[in-house]
Amino acid sequence: MRVVLSGGGTGGHIYPALAIARECEKRDPSSTFLYIGTERGLESKLVPEQGIPFASIDITGFRRKLSFENVKTVLRFIQGVRRAKQLLKEFKPDVVIGTGGYVCGPVVYAAAKLGIPTIVHEQNVIPGLTNKFLSRYVDTVAVSFEDSNSYFAKAKHVLFTGNPRATEVVEASRERGYASLGLPSGSSIVMVVGGSRGAKAINDVMIGMLPHLKRLPDVHVVYVTGQNYYEETRKAVLAGSESIRNRLHVLPYIANMPEVLAATTVVISRAGASSLAELTALGIPSILIPSPNVTNNHQEANARSLEQAGAAIMVKESQLNAAALFGQIEQLLNHDDKRKQMSEQAKAFGQPDSATRIVNEMLRLKGK
Numbered sequence: 615m616r617v618v619l620s621g622g623g624t625g626g627h628i629y630p631a632l633a634i635a636r637e638c639e640k641r642d643p644s645s646t647f648l649y650i651g652t653e654r655g656l657e658s659k660l661v662p663e664q665g666i667p668f669a670s671i672d673i674t675g676f677r678r679k680l681s682f683e684n685v686k687t688v689l690r691f692i693q694g695v696r697r698a699k700q701l702l703k704e705f706k707p708d709v710v711i712g713t714g715g716y717v718c719g720p721v722v723y724a725a726a727k728l729g730i731p732t733i734v735h736e737q738n739v740i741p742g743l744t745n746k747f748l749s750r751y752v753d754t755v756a757v758s759f760e761d762s763n764s765y766f767a768k769a770k771h772v773l774f775t776g777n778p779r780a781t782e783v784v785e786a787s788r789e790r791g792y793a794s795l796g797l798p799s800g801s802s803i804v805m806v807v808g809g810s811r812g813a814k815a816i817n818d819v820m821i822g823m824l825p826h827l828k829r830l831p832d833v834h835v836v837y838v839t840g841q842n843y844y845e846e847t848r849k850a851v852l853a854g855s856e857s858i859r860n861r862l863h864v865l866p867y868i869a870n871m872p873e874v875l876a877a878t879t880v881v882i883s884r885a886g887a888s889s890l891a892e893l894t895a896l897g898i899p900s901i902l903i904p905s906p907n908v909t910n911n912h913q914e915a916n917a918r919s920l921e922q923a924g925a926a927i928m929v930k931e932s933q934l935n936a937a938a939l940f941g942q943i944e945q946l947l948n949h950d951d952k953r954k955q956m957s958e959q960a961k962a963f964g965q966p967d968s969a970t971r972i973v974n975e976m977l978r979l980k981g982k
């Protein structure tokens with residue numbers, strides 16, 4: 615199968631596309647791909663690292679307020695559609711799949727206009743602007759939560775697939791996860807992570823928790839700062855963490871996240887949709903701190919759906935407090951029954967066969 619993938623800006627839109635590519639390769643080793651993204655997004659780094667050919671277009675997102683920038687965005691969209699059409703005519707894909715983020719707007723729109731089968735994948739309960747716009751033109755909208763259907767009233771076909779990153783994490787090797795951290799197999803790991811770009815609020819609360827961490831017995835804390843915050847945060851953390859230095863692992867980013875997650879006991883995280891798909895597929899108990907800075911507060915909606923089922927604990931950023939958060943982590947670590955219960959509830963949300971369902975749909979559209 616020849617597949618064009620497009621989506622980006624942040625990891626939450628890119629990793630699902632890469633998981634789909636991996637599943638296509640598994641099903642048909644002769645599959646070939648072209649990924650279309652922007653130079654500015656994380657995709658320009660993550661995609662070539664996976665050996666997938668990458669082409670870029672120049673496009674920006676709409677501002678929610680009226681502004682002259684939006685006029686420029688419309689012009690860039692029109693140019694983007696033109697460039698995407700050229701790339702699509704050269705590559706001749708069987709299917710084009712967009713995974714959200716504004717870059718997939720012109721790519722998927724151009725494909726639909728050229729009569730190429732198209733799918734968009736939505737990771738969140740509340741869809742992003744681009745996917746909502748595209749839902750009118752594509753053959754299939756693949757959703758990660760059944761609650762999303764009502765947002766796509768104008769779509770031809772809405773299909774519940776879950777998030778393909780779920781498939782990737784359940785297939786990952788936990789032994790490789792331990793080995794990559796240099797830890798003995800079976801170690802207890804608490805991970806603290808602020809999404810694919812890191813989160814200042816989570817970094818601040820982590821620094822506040824440092825004096826308490828020594829109370830955690832035999833636990834390794836894997837703390838992912840985000841690339842941009844690494845230098846400043848690392849200094850602050852190293853200054854305040856002498857007592858548990860050998861059990862605190864401060865990293866800017868984890869490239870093999872599925873393997874490390876497979877080895878993790880408890881996660882403290884933002885509530886981005888791909889992260890939640892991973893946590894639920896593996897049944898990892900979590901404390902979620904939704905970002906308040908996202909469209910329609912969609913991370914809180916993501917987190918709430920898990921919290922209501924007892925699959926996670928949600929803490930709003932406005933109520934974040936280092937001592938209280940540490941208390942919640944300690945509670946989870948000290949109560950196996952509570953962790954087990956939360957793990958089972960989380961697993962009920964997991965969609966480990968998501969990638970298979972999406973690739974089935976791609977093959978169906980290709981064969982039409």
Ligand SMILES: CC(=O)N[C@H]1[C@@H](OP(=O)(O)OP(=O)(O)OC[C@H]2O[C@@H](n3ccc(=O)[nH]c3=O)[C@H](O)[C@@H]2O)O[C@H](CO)[C@@H](O)[C@@H]1O
Nearest residue numbers: 624625626627629737809810867868871886887888889908
């Ligand atoms: C600020 C913002 O707009 N965030 C959005 C973005 O978030 P963001 O990209 O942070 O979203 P997610 O939490 O969904 O995904 C992060 C992805 O990056 C991976 N990862 C993260 C850290 C790391 O060190 N290594 C690594 O591989 C995670 O395993 C996961 O696959 O896209 C999500 C999916 O549409 C949305 O729900 C989020 O609201």
